[in-house]
Amino acid sequence: MQKKIFVVDDDDKIRQLLQIYLEKNNYQVVSAADGESFLAQFNKIGKDISLVILDIMLPGMDGFAVCQSLRKISEVPIIMLTANAEETDLVVGLELGADDYIAKPFSPRELLARIKAIHRRLVDDRKPLNRLRYFYFKDFIVDRVERLLIDERGDMVKLSGGDFQLLQLFLENPGEVLSRDRISEQIRGRESGPTERYLDVQISRLRQRLGDDGKTPLLIKTMRGSGYVFATEVTTSDDSR
Missing domain, CATH: 1.10.10.10 (Winged helix-like DNA-binding domain superfamily/Winged helix DNA-binding domain)
Structure with missing residues (x-):
């Protein structure tokens, strides 16, 4: 079964690039250009989303505010995209519950590797290992x-x-x-x-x-x-x- 990824970025070219690349790698992709429309869609289809790729620099609600709102309703993994390599962006993103980050410009192949790593981690977490609680x-x-x-x-x-x-x-x-x-x-x-x-x-x-x-x-x-x-x-x- 194909996993569904939600891409949130106001750059049309990045959304199109990621949609084409991820669909070639057997993922379903939905997208939004701003935080408000993303949250509205997520409220309807969130149970089907396996991961969110979230840009920090969004119009209106920035990615940090979106991440904070999303964490109130879901534990879905989040990879944040940042055009700013400053450590403060990393710290704030992690504090708000992001799982990983990648700096722009980025290689789609590297982003794909991050996505696969998070999905593997989720599978490992759910394995019925002989672990005490x-x-x-x-x-x-x-x-x-x-x-x-x-x-x-x-x-x-x-x-x-x-x-x-x-x-x-x-x-x-x-x-x-x-x-x-x-x-x-x-x-x-x-x-x-x-x-x-x-x-x-x-x-x-x-x-x-x-x-x-x-x-x-x-x-x-x-x-x-x-x-x-x-x-x-x-x-x-x-x-x-």
């Missing part, structure tokens, strides 16, 4: 089914796809040094580029969620020249405590 570490619980991070007060945070994948990778490999390339391969389907800031931003965000001081982290430690290690005991259970 809850992780316990320090003062936290992670519910892998609901993708919730629960602190000692019982406060819950719903984790986005990228945040959940990163935390789950650490929780499944406590005490093991994970290289940047391995982490990037697991959560994005490809190795990390030498100048990319995506992983740095995600690590920083995850540390903040865990109250882990970025200067002297106790949970996610940086191993200079090697990668990162999750430096605490982790247990699992099918029972919530």
